[in-house]
Amino acid sequence: MTGKTGEPHAAAPELALAVLNAIQNPVILVDASGLIAFANWEAESFFGASASHLARHNVSTVIPFGSPLLTLIDQVRERKAPVSEYRVDLSSPRLGAEKLVDIYVAPVTTEPGSVVIVIQERSMADKIDRQLTHRGAARSVTGLASMLAHEIKNPLSGIRGAAQLLETSVTDEDRALTRLICEETDRIVSLVDRMEVFSDERPVDRVPLNIHAVLDHVKVVARAGFARNIKITELYDPSLPPVFANRDQLVQVFLNLIKNASEAIGDRPDGEIQLTTAYRPGIRLSVAGTREKISLPLEFCVHDNGPGVPSDLLPHLFDPFITTKTNGSGLGLALVAKIIGGHGGIVECDSQGSRTTFRVLMPASRGVSEDDDFPKTKGHI
Numbered sequence: 001m002t003g004k005t006g007e008p009h010a011a012a013p014e015l016a017l018a019v020l021n022a023i024q025n026p027v028i029l030v031d032a033s034g035l036i037a038f039a040n041w042e043a044e045s046f047f048g049a050s051a052s053h054l055a056r057h058n059v060s061t062v063i064p065f066g067s068p069l070l071t072l073i074d075q076v077r078e079r080k081a082p083v084s085e086y087r088v089d090l091s092s093p094r095l096g097a098e099k100l101v102d103i104y105v106a107p108v109t110t111e112p113g114s115v116v117i118v119i120q121e122r123s124m125a126d127k128i129d130r131q132l133t134h135r136g137a138a139r140s141v142t143g144l145a146s147m148l149a150h151e152i153k154n155p156l157s158g159i160r161g162a163a164q165l166l167e168t169s170v171t172d173e174d175r176a177l178t179r180l181i182c183e184e185t186d187r188i189v190s191l192v193d194r195m196e197v198f199s200d201e202r203p204v205d206r207v208p209l210n211i212h213a214v215l216d217h218v219k220v221v222a223r224a225g226f227a228r229n230i231k232i233t234e235l236y237d238p239s240l241p242p243v244f245a246n247r248d249q250l251v252q253v254f255l256n257l258i259k260n261a262s263e264a265i266g267d268r269p270d271g272e273i274q275l276t277t278a279y280r281p282g283i284r285l286s287v288a289g290t291r292e293k294i295s296l297p298l299e300f301c302v303h304d305n306g307p308g309v310p311s312d313l314l315p316h317l318f319d320p321f322i323t324t325k326t327n328g329s330g331l332g333l334a335l336v337a338k339i340i341g342g343h344g345g346i347v348e349c350d351s352q353g354s355r356t357t358f359r360v361l362m363p364a365s366r367g368v369s370e371d372d373d374f375p376k377t378k379g380h381i
Helices: 012-022 041-047 068-079 123-151 153-167 172-199 211-224 247-265 332-342
Strands: 027-030 036-039 083-089 100-107 115-121 207-209 231-235 243-245 272-279 284-286 293-295 298-304 346-352 355-362
Touching (some): 153 172, 207 247, 211 272, 243 247
Antiparallel strands (some): 272 298
């Protein structure tokens, strides 16, 4: 950056530092001796150490032993050309589990032997990939539901009718068995009815909605029933633009999520569920078969302080028939994924210790641009 005389602008170093710190990816500069000469704010967060602390260490001491990143640095120094590597595993006790990243390494032409390293975490990309898998699984359930409706419900009706006839001519001891047959057939019919929801592919009516009005309604329903003994708090962005959605389906989604949270908390005296909303520009989802990209700036979260979700279950949490409940069917979260997917959004779960978050990302109402400046007003829309 230069001034009017062509000389370097006096504020150039400060501006460059501000730009590097504004980048939402970890960026580090490694000198010719391997020492970390610079780390931006995201790098401090990624490595769990301050820039001044990192500056006292060789890059080989802050990444896992034998990491391919060291080989990439050597390649860049030798070739004097940038190199990219995708899906590099930097997992370690220090950096944490599941640190799968994309890495870009480039030489610094003014400092021979120095390289700049940009790290891009794959968490969001992988989450979107999993969402597409969840949608495929939901479509499989659609076909299964249609088949079950025809092939199972009719025979069950005959079995139940036969059991009712037997009940009038058997002993009291046997009558308990005929009632058990009726109860179990009713339970199976109820399960099939729930699955039939997946086979409903009719377009839904969608209108601009105030998400806070939807969440307030869901909160009232929850407090009157399954969450009556659990503290529910809110942290809303009052200037959030409308979401383009079907009200009844959104109510169903958040009732399912809050019910899951309340069941996870159980009888804990300090149990708490928090509902949050925020505007998060920058997340875009490609539409299969087209060049269109959907912006998903609206973030709605349900947090709870229950025991958390087992790590081996997290990648499959929205798949049909996956559940940790003794008597659960595993269809509630699959239905949530189907509804949100049908709205062009995604839903994900993050669970760390006793903090679990279900995060719903959705498009704003038509006419709202991601470039719009929020917040604009105070109070609910």
